[in-house]
Amino acid sequence: MAGRDYMGIPREEIPWYPTINADLCNSCGSCLDFCSNNVFAQGELHMEVANPYNCVVGCSACANECETGALSFPSKEELVKKLHELRDKYKTTV
Amino acid sequence: MNNEAKSTQHVKKAILMCTCSFACPSMKDINFGELSERIRLELPHDYMLLHPRLCEENGENLLADLLKDNVLYVTPACKEEKQKKLLRDGFEKAGVKMDNNWKPVSISFKNTETAFNDIKKALEEV
Ligand code: SF4
Ligand code: SF4
Ligand code: SF4
DSSP states (O other): OOOOOBTTBOGGGSOOOOEEOTTTOOOOOHHHHHOSSSOEEEOSSSEEESOGGGSOTTOOGGGGGOTTOOEEOOOHHHHHHHHHHHHHHHTOOO | OOOSOOOSOOOEEEEEEEOGGGTOGGGTTOOHHHHHHHHHHHSOOSEEEEESOTTSHHHHHHHHHHOOTTEEEEEEESOHHHHHHHHHHHHHHHTOOHHHHEEEEEOTTOOHHHHHHHHHHHHHHO
């Protein structure tokens, strides 16, 4: 399943996806059940982010499903800063 | 889960469509411009709005301000169970009961045509 461009920027250029803290993840599977986008896959030791660029830019909804606090995302400020840089690079006018 | 809105005294039907930032891979086959225009022209409802992220603060603020008891809200967005969790706070802030006033429609893994038909069916059912 391919992601969509975001504001005319190729999805793979945007560093937005969940990071899993392996020490906190207990492999409960809640994030895997919650997200429809095939982002997560159950690894041998803990959940893994198998398809990071399927994550919807700016979404962090699965973090609320994780009872151990193992999921984290960049801050909104970091995202906005990166998008400014990338819009300059791709000369989009959004 | 009971997705059927129970009350019959709604005076209006509204469509609140969440576009998931126009970026969700599960909605990549939906042309939201075409879908919203077809809904506006062809389906019986009182008004519609599109929002890029109904489940976060900006969307919740909108729901809190907008929702009313006498309106039935059809929400094309992610899968129904997910919507139930994600939109709950907005309905709560507005003091409007999801059980009575809300009918979700999943447009995950649909294309423009199938999403349109599912929204049409939802409107016919309420
Ligand atoms: S919800 Fe949290 S604890 Fe459960 S599998 Fe996902 S990351 Fe691990
Ligand atoms: S942030 Fe949203 S799209 Fe990304 S993995 Fe979590 S639920 Fe899926
Ligand atoms: S409510 Fe669902 S469709 Fe809308 S932004 Fe949130 S996860 Fe995406």
